[in-house]
Amino acid sequence: MSLTDLMSMAKPNLAAKDKILQKIGDRALINCFQCMRCTSGCTALKLLELKPSEIEKLASFGFVDELASSDIIWTCVTCLKCAQRCPQKASPYHVIIALRNLAVEREAKVPEGFLKAVSQILETGLAEALQKVVSRKMEAFDREGLGMPKVNLPRESFQAAFMKAMEEKIG
């Protein structure tokens, strides 16, 4: 779904834009002059048609609702080339993270992997479960079998503190 189609009937939402601006702090997307350095080096451009410069422009126009509900913000591979190379310090990476947070807050369609990681953290403190690995000779090992120390997991009070942190809203 291309963003141009999405926005053809759209109205800007300036309040939501302010939220995004506030969220990204001193990285002012307002300074973007569409030099396209971000898009020309974007890892997700070729395969997934992510154009960070387009995200910047649409966000500064206030088409935040369309962006937050679009699949396109989930294609960023977070290689940080745009954050590095933007001459205006308007880092599309930071805008995309803020838009993802807004999408979660609005309960838009969010890739399952991210939410699964959060519930795993709530459960154990780690984003992933301990796995058994297989050697090239097809022997299975866990940490103990490899002579590795046990993993120290967080104390009980962690869960409540993390849940409190998750209540923080964008903007």
Next chain:
Amino acid sequence: MKVSVFWGCRILTSQYAYEMSVREVFPKLGVKLVDLDENNCCGDPVKSVNDFAANYLAMRVLALANATGLENLLVPCNRCHFVISGAKAVVERDEKYGEKVFSLLKEEGLAYNPNVRIWHVIDFLHDFVGLNNVKKVVQKPLRNLKLATHVGCQIIRYTDLGRVDDAENPRKLDDLVNALGAETVDYAEKLDCCGAALLLSHPDSAFSLAGTKLNVVQGLGVDGLVVSCPDCGLIYDAKQKDAATTVGAKLNLPVVYYTQLFGLSLGIAQEKLGLNLNQSPVDKLLSKVSP
């Protein structure tokens, strides 16, 4: 000297070879690693869900490092290194934001200390231990090996956070490989991302990115690819077959962690370095290393 270490989820739960090889190599340099009393996720996958909660998690790691009383914290994972460095920058720039995080930490009796220095394996070895000291401990120089390096994204970008190496021309990993006696090659795709972060949302694209780069590196005629990030290690090594299928290429490129290579040059037994766990055909590379 003692250094605290935060491994991060990917290493602790599956990339055991990286952890094993770091645990073997560092003591040989006179560095004693002290594990944190607790390990929580650094916040990386949480950043996309709730940036504040992610920064809280990262700061909790720094507070746990502070609790060890040690000044230096080793973070061998690129993504953890970035997320923790980013959180540190936010709380130090924005006082109100910092206070919110600190009060959450305080509830658990934890406190942040801005003086704890964050290191990755690469800059710790290159800058703190020093190339000359690395060269000095090498017992079996890896003279027969010609290797390509893959630094990964998040330890070199973005510079404002203070990164491990130069963003556009990183040399430290190459220097470190050369210090072991092996040759390295430059190639145009060196800065290309491995794609592993897309495994959460677009696995086919992740494999496509990984496979494309692996195919290029294989075409260089090198003995292997050296990585220093558990995400890059996961997709290039453990998932190499998936990457090959996705791009329709025949891939059989040995992929090793830098610390595994270092361990070999120190004469450490292969199994202690987890070299039996690599899924890529590392035997080809190992046959060129004198036993």
